[in-house]
Amino acid sequence: MTTLFSPVETPFRKIVTPIPVPESLPILERMRRYEPLSMTGLPAVIWDRAEGIQVYDAYGNMWLDWTAGVLVANAGHAHPVIVNAIIEQANHGLLFNFIYPSDIRIRLAEQLVELAPPPLKKAFLLTTGAEATENAIKISRTWGQKVGGRKKHVIITFEGAFHGRTLGAQMAGGIPSLKSWIGTETPGFIQVPFPDRFICSDLSFRVFEESLKSQGVEADDVCAVMIESYHGRLVSFAPEEYIHDLRQWCTQYNALLVFDEVQASFGRTGKWFAFQHYSVEADLVCCGKGITSSLPLSVVLGRADLMDLFEPGSMSSTHTGNPICVAACLANIDVLKRENLITHAADMEPILFTVLNQIADEHADIIGMVDGRGLVAGLRMVKPGTKQPDPDIAQKIVHSAVARGLLILDPAYPATIKIHPPLCITTEAIKDGAIALSEAISIAFQAS
Ligand code: PLP
Numbered sequence: 001m002t003t004l005f006s007p008v009e010t011p012f013r014k015i016v017t018p019i020p021v022p023e024s025l026p027i028l029e030r031m032r033r034y035e036p037l038s039m040t041g042l043p044a045v046i047w048d049r050a051e052g053i054q055v056y057d058a059y060g061n062m063w064l065d066w067t068a069g070v071l072v073a074n075a076g077h078a079h080p081v082i083v084n085a086i087i088e089q090a091n092h093g094l095l096f097n098f099i100y101p102s103d104i105r106i107r108l109a110e111q112l113v114e115l116a117p118p119p120l121k122k123a124f125l126l127t128t129g130a131e132a133t134e135n136a137i138k139i140s141r142t143w144g145q146k147v148g149g150r151k152k153h154v155i156i157t158f159e160g161a162f163h164g165r166t167l168g169a170q171m172a173g174g175i176p177s178l179k180s181w182i183g184t185e186t187p188g189f190i191q192v193p194f195p196d197r198f199i200c201s202d203l204s205f206r207v208f209e210e211s212l213k214s215q216g217v218e219a220d221d222v223c224a225v226m227i228e229s230y231h232g233r234l235v236s237f238a239p240e241e242y243i244h245d246l247r248q249w250c251t252q253y254n255a256l257l258v259f260d261e262v263q264a265s266f267g268r269t270g271k272w273f274a275f276q277h278y279s280v281e282a283d284l285v286c287c288g289k290g291i292t293s294s295l296p297l298s299v300v301l302g303r304a305d306l307m308d309l310f311e312p313g314s315m316s317s318t319h320t321g322n323p324i325c326v327a328a329c330l331a332n333i334d335v336l337k338r339e340n341l342i343t344h345a346a347d348m349e350p351i352l353f354t355v356l357n358q359i360a361d362e363h364a365d366i367i368g369m370v371d372g373r374g375l376v377a378g379l380r381m382v383k384p385g386t387k388q389p390d391p392d393i394a395q396k397i398v399h400s401a402v403a404r405g406l407l408i409l410d411p412a413y414p415a416t417i418k419i420h421p422p423l424c425i426t427t428e429a430i431k432d433g434a435i436a437l438s439e440a441i442s443i444a445f446q447a448s
Contacts, residue, residue, distance in 0.1 A: 012064040013405025020044035043402040050077035063407040074290035085331035105321035122307035125321040129262035129288035130164025132298040144223025158194040196236035205245035224256040229264040229274035235378025243278040256283040266290035270346030270374035297325040355434035389415035396444035406436035
């Protein structure tokens with residue numbers, strides 16, 4: 001998608017070329033030739049470097065980043081403490097020790113368990129978010145068989161949910177178009193409506209129970225309910241009462257409650273873990289992305305009895321607890337604490353939502369809802385005056401914003417514009433970004 005070029009210069013944004021940059025076209029053509037088509041689609045910003053809340057290309061353009069990569073750079077891009085920790089660990093002598101014990105890995109497991117609320121007592125380090133959710137699925141089914149036999153294998157997830165792109169994670173996901181490649185039905189994975197106040201306006205827990213009944217699911221056959229702590233594609237939190245009822249239901253039917261925090265934890269919502277907003281206990285929690293603000297690392301945190309279900313030697317992954325990723329994670333935790341970034345995310349919430357609500361008031365017929373918490377927000381784009389998602393306008397807005405120097409990810413399915421800057425963003429940068437977003441909406445609306 002090409003957008004009209006007009007130069008931009010503010011303290012946080014500088015655009016001096018059309019996007020895509022004409023000089024960069026050969027790189028984009030090589031990308032198209034050597035990488036899968038599926039990797040294209042995002043605005044063609046060729047990142048050269050990133051620092052704090054800014055992203056730079058090699059052609060003189062600078063963006064204000066409202067993506068944190070893809071909810072990764074919570075501490076800010078290239079934080080010097082994290083960079084130095086990575087360099088020091090590499091200088092120590094590049095070490096690949098598989099799952100032989102290492103002091104640094106065990107130190108991290110200990111710190112993660114200390115951060116996590118009870119009864120989460122053990123940590124299994126992995127590499128990607130999907131690996132963590134797959135592992136939670138495996139633990140849930142194994143535990144179900146142990147306590148209820150083979151019948152107790154059903155995993156409940158939510159419509160529109162995303163848990164990763166590997167087979168088990170996609171079976172658990174709630175976006176039908178992402179699952180069509182599987183080619184068969186996915187027995188044992190059942191989706192129920194997410195109480196988001198917009199598509200699903202009945203917020204009572206009855207909807208959950210009725211949905212199971214209408215799909216012929218026996219409660220006793222359920223081994224786990226896996227829920228994103230906030231619905232990632234809608235940026236929606238379930239009502240606290242609903243989650244309390246869900247916790248009670250899981251306890252009553254001996255089903256595990258699993259929170260997928262891959263994008264929600266490490267301060268994003270103003271708490272270390274987003275499920276802490278609900279004041280309930282979790283049986284398993286999956287984290288990734290913002291856990292290092294940089295390198296690939298994920299973790300499953302869980303009750304000791306669940307994490308100890310498998311025999312010695314039967315839970316491993318080649319890069320589990322790679323020392324360099326672990327060093328990045330320890331440094332990230334240190335930065336989040338020392339710079340009070342989690343409190344800062346909570347403090348920025350009213351500022352972010354004030355400007356977003358103003359924008360929503362100005363464009364009331366195409367912004368159906370503003371939702372979120374801390375430093376994650378979603379604008380639901382709708383066809384004028386309806387609740388019907390409008391992916392086209394959402395896409396145009398994202399591309400126009402990028403041309404105005406504001407980096408936003410492609411809209412989340414079906415048409416949510418997601419906002420999730422690094423947690424070190426300032427009031428001035430939020431206000432500057434809001435100006436760009438408002439301009440982008442007006443440009444996109446006129447062009448549609
Ligand atoms: N779970 C959630 C809620 C996610 O948002 C994602 C990624 O976007 C994943 C799981 C998968 O993580 P990864 O891409 O690291 O495999």
